[in-house]
Amino acid sequence: MFKPSTLAMILAGGRVDELGVLTYFRPKSAVPFGGFARVIDFALSNLLHSGIELVAILSQYRSYSLINHIGTGEAWDMIGRYRGISILPPFKDYENPNWYRGSADAVYQNLDFVQFHEPSEILILSGDHIYQMDYREMIKFHIAKEADLTAAFIEVDQSKSHRFGIGEIEFENQRGGRLVHYEEKPEKPRSNLASLTILCFRPRVLYEILAENQKQESYEFGRDIIPSMMQRNYKIYGYLHKGYWGYTRTVDEYWQTSMDLLGKTPRINLEEWGLRTNLDHRNIRDCQPLLVGSRAIMDNSMAYNGCHIHGTVRNSILFPGVTVEKGAEVIDSVLFFNTIVENGAHLNRVVGDVNTTFGAGSQVGGPKTDGSGEGITVVGWNNHVPDRMKIGTGCTVYPQLAEERWSIDSLRDNEVLR
Amino acid sequence: MINSKDALVLVLAGGVGSRLNILVGHRAKPAVPFAGIYRIIDFSLSNVMNSGMTRVGVLTQYKPLSLMRHIGGGEAWDFTGRTRGVKILPPRTGEKESDWYKGTADAIRQNIDFIESNPSEEVIILSGDHIYKMDFDAMVEYHRYKKADVTVGMMVVPMSEIHQFGAGIVDKENRIIDWEEKPEIPRTNLASMGIYIFNTKYLLKTLHLSREEADFGMHILPRAIQNDRVFAYPFYGYWRDVGTIQAYWEANMDVIREDSGISPQEWGIRPNLSADGRPMDRAPARFFSGCTVMSSMISAGCIIEGTVENSVLSPGVYVAEGAVVKNSVIFEDSFIGKDAVVDLTICDKRVRIGQNAVIGEGGDNSRPNRNFPKHLYTGISLIGKETEVLPGMKIGRNCILLPKHLENDYGDKGEVVDGESF
Numbered sequence A: 001m002f003k004p005s006t007l008a009m010i011l012a013g014g015r016v017d018e019l020g021v022l023t024y025f026r027p028k029s030a031v032p033f034g035g036f037a038r039v040i041d042f043a044l045s046n047l048l049h050s051g052i053e054l055v056a057i058l059s060q061y062r063s064y065s066l067i068n069h070i071g072t073g074e075a076w077d078m079i080g081r082y083r084g085i086s087i088l089p090p091f092k093d094y095e096n097p098n099w100y101r102g103s104a105d106a107v108y109q110n111l112d113f114v115q116f117h118e119p120s121e122i123l124i125l126s127g128d129h130i131y132q133m134d135y136r137e138m139i140k141f142h143i144a145k146e147a148d149l150t151a152a153f154i155e156v157d158q159s160k161s162h163r164f165g166i167g168e169i170e171f172e173n174q175r176g177g178r179l180v181h182y183e184e185k186p187e188k189p190r191s192n193l194a195s196l197t198i199l200c201f202r203p204r205v206l207y208e209i210l211a212e213n214q215k216q217e218s219y220e221f222g223r224d225i226i227p228s229m230m231q232r233n234y235k236i237y238g239y240l241h242k243g244y245w246g247y248t249r250t251v252d253e254y255w256q257t258s259m260d261l262l263g264k265t266p267r268i269n270l271e272e273w274g275l276r277t278n279l280d281h282r283n284i285r286d287c288q289p290l291l292v293g294s295r296a297i298m299d300n301s302m303a304y305n306g307c308h309i310h311g312t313v314r315n316s317i318l319f320p321g322v323t324v325e326k327g328a329e330v331i332d333s334v335l336f337f338n339t340i341v342e343n344g345a346h347l348n349r350v351v352g353d354v355n356t357t358f359g360a361g362s363q364v365g366g367p368k369t370d371g372s373g374e375g376i377t378v379v380g381w382n383n384h385v386p387d388r389m390k391i392g393t394g395c396t397v398y399p400q401l402a403e404e405r406w407s408i409d410s411l412r413d414n415e416v417l418r
Numbered sequence B: 001m002i003n004s005k006d007a008l009v010l011v012l013a014g015g016v017g018s019r020l021n022i023l024v025g026h027r028a029k030p031a032v033p034f035a036g037i038y039r040i041i042d043f044s045l046s047n048v049m050n051s052g053m054t055r056v057g058v059l060t061q062y063k064p065l066s067l068m069r070h071i072g073g074g075e076a077w078d079f080t081g082r083t084r085g086v087k088i089l090p091p092r093t094g095e096k097e098s099d100w101y102k103g104t105a106d107a108i109r110q111n112i113d114f115i116e117s118n119p120s121e122e123v124i125i126l127s128g129d130h131i132y133k134m135d136f137d138a139m140v141e142y143h144r145y146k147k148a149d150v151t152v153g154m155m156v157v158p159m160s161e162i163h164q165f166g167a168g169i170v171d172k173e174n175r176i177i178d179w180e181e182k183p184e185i186p187r188t189n190l191a192s193m194g195i196y197i198f199n200t201k202y203l204l205k206t207l208h209l210s211r212e213e214a215d216f217g218m219h220i221l222p223r224a225i226q227n228d229r230v231f232a233y234p235f236y237g238y239w240r241d242v243g244t245i246q247a248y249w250e251a252n253m254d255v256i257r258e259d260s261g262i263s264p265q266e267w268g269i270r271p272n273l274s275a276d277g278r279p280m281d282r283a284p285a286r287f288f289s290g291c292t293v294m295s296s297m298i299s300a301g302c303i304i305e306g307t308v309e310n311s312v313l314s315p316g317v318y319v320a321e322g323a324v325v326k327n328s329v330i331f332e333d334s335f336i337g338k339d340a341v342v343d344l345t346i347c348d349k350r351v352r353i354g355q356n357a358v359i360g361e362g363g364d365n366s367r368p369n370r371n372f373p374k375h376l377y378t379g380i381s382l383i384g385k386e387t388e389v390l391p392g393m394k395i396g397r398n399c400i401l402l403p404k405h406l407e408n409d410y411g412d413k414g415e416v417v418d419g420e421s422f
Helices: A018-023 A041-049 A063-068 A101-109 A111-116 A135-144 A158-162 A203-213 A220-231 A251-257 A283-287 B018-024 B041-049 B065-071 B103-109 B110-117 B136-145 B159-164 B200-209 B216-225 B244-255
Strands: A004-009 A054-058 A084-088 A121-126 A149-155 A165-173 A178-184 A193-200 A234-241 A291-292 A297-299 A301-303 A311-312 A329-331 A346-348 A350-352 A364-365 A377-379 B007-014 B056-059 B086-087 B124-126 B131-132 B150-156 B166-170 B177-182 B190-199 B230-234 B239-241 B286-288 B292-294 B296-298 B305-308 B324-326 B342-343 B345-347 B380-383
Touching: A004 A101, A004 A135, A018 A251, A018 A377, A041 A054, A041 A121, A041 B159, A041 B166, A054 A101, A063 A084, A101 A111, A101 A203, A101 A220, A111 A203, A121 A135, A121 A203, A121 B216, A135 A149, A135 A234, A149 A165, A149 A178, A149 A220, A165 A234, A178 A291, A193 B324, A203 A220, A220 A234, A234 B007, A251 A350, A251 B244, A291 B159, A291 B166, A297 A301, A301 B110, A346 A350, A364 A377, B007 B041, B007 B103, B018 B244, B041 B056, B041 B065, B041 B124, B041 B131, B041 B136, B065 B086, B103 B110, B103 B124, B103 B216, B110 B200, B124 B136, B124 B200, B131 B190, B136 B150, B136 B190, B136 B230, B150 B216, B159 B190, B166 B216, B177 B216, B177 B230, B190 B200, B190 B216, B190 B230, B200 B216, B216 B230, B244 B296, B244 B345, B296 B305, B342 B345
Parallel strands: A004 A054, A004 A121, A054 A084, A149 A234, A297 A311, A311 A329, A329 A346, A346 A364, A350 A377, B007 B056, B007 B124, B056 B086, B150 B230, B292 B305, B305 B324, B324 B342, B345 B380
Antiparallel strands: A121 A193, A149 A193, A165 A178, A165 A193, A178 A234, A291 B296, A301 B286, B124 B190, B131 B239, B150 B190, B166 B177, B166 B190
């Protein structure tokens, strides 16, 4: 009898403060990405193409958008006798009154679910990253090395190393080798190999270490579990992943990663990667093909069905249902579902969330200034930017602002409107 | 309480539609792709769904496979559930009075068992090959209000076109008092849309009268008008029978035009993207630097490097650098090579147009296709499914390239002149 042997658990519970208004009403994993999809679709599509069909999603923060997105799991072919996606929300019982106190605690609280499935390996993934990977290669490596834990790493810019979990690998071959040192967000990084938060565990070991971890005060895989396993001399391997890795922890990073979708040979190639999303979410399957008007200009951009383009769009990504009216201009921007850019409005380096209208003649964002960072302006969902409003670079506009909050003439660079 | 939503719907989807030429070479007319992501039958099925009817039979006969795959379990139109359903009704043998369907009325007659096993007050009979939006719920209410035995959906068309239709003459009450099927000399401009509501009992009774009566317009309606209560239900708005290449092309162009009155999405028309497996995974359309796109409809999964003007592109079409596509309808996953020109052309699925090839442009509209002068006479050329047009080849106007021509089939041929087929 065939039964799946690897259980994948996706950590999708978190929100990130720096991503600000984009995660006001949804977890980070459900943030729209790629002109029609969500961030978590990358992990789910990788699982699909890796033939891993037993998946659990640990969700906590504002989980509705995510639950809605996953649906039955049919979009990723994870529906069937032995296939399925289970969403595991936090719960209370006689012994445990807690929310998920961290990624490791979330898995610990669901160990009965995990043990019921008797997996031969447990693959813990972050639902927040943009990458393509065949997990089977890593699992093969894990099995061949008889490892207790195999963690995937990727080379990053040394100057950014301090932001990640950094490992040192004693390479046995190109694929990887024993992990000899690991530190979460080190002040002085000893290498440029960053953890992708793709962890393959021997189940018995995971059960042990999670039970042990419950005695501590902190419950994170990167910060607590890996270091404590290193200390206890478990057999831990590092597996080197080569390829693109995009992350979206800040609005600037979200924007930069999105720009990697554009160009003739984009670094993120959705078609080649075989990205799948749930077309029933927001009913995007019912959108008609995009209509391009007689005066429109489309330049180095991507747009999904349901858009109406009558103005100018350059270096931008338009989600389903975006309307760009005549005389409007959208440059270097990412506009989520059903955004309307009215006649004469001018957007430059803007990330606009769902259902926002940019009024006629409004000017939002601008070219990169000398300041640090990219200076992307982000506008939260369900806003109506008044006609002729001026909003500078690096501004943040909170979601769903009442009309009277807009009784201002303009928003200067880096200002926040809430 | 009797609910108009309980009406049983029968969609006639068996016709050959031979005037669509190679577009119906391997699929039934209702399954012909339209407006990028739709198929013609999506309009009828979505109208039924949006009118609230939940029990549907689709009568198939000619090349039904593509159509059956497209309809699937009917999930796309919400026809799945405890009391909902869409059933494919092909002709069958081995039963009393069974045979191929010989006409619209004959097809319904051979499915009397289906009608009887789905009890209803009214049966709605539709054609599966029209582009329109209509509320059948309102039409059923009208039918009841008029205490009609039969109600026929009718609309005003130009006098010059009435010879293609069934024409009805009505009194002040909209009761049809006279009927002419495809009249050469028109007496009215009121045309039948091929949409009928019958009282179920009346339908069963009238179908039993004579097995020789094969067609609604020719046989059933004229007698009903003489003896019983037959009313016209006036329809106003966009409606097209896309049964000819010219009408099919024009309706596609209407979707692009802002003032044409047709808008599939606003009408609530639902495609079934997963029917072919692949399309549901398409990424957004990509527009490269230096491309030009004007007055066009572009589906997800397209990549545009060159120029697209006044055209409708299905998912996955690639328009390479320097290529020009204009006034054309291009089906899924076709490839238009570098510097190629495609004008006034309908390309079926997975066509490959080689580098520098020219189709249509520069040709002469006035030479109709020699084999099918009544199909192609305005300049439109047809490229069959999976056919490859070699680099540098020249194809004229009103030309037909049959499906699945590959490189080796051409020999020395470098040109297909106006009005020729290959």
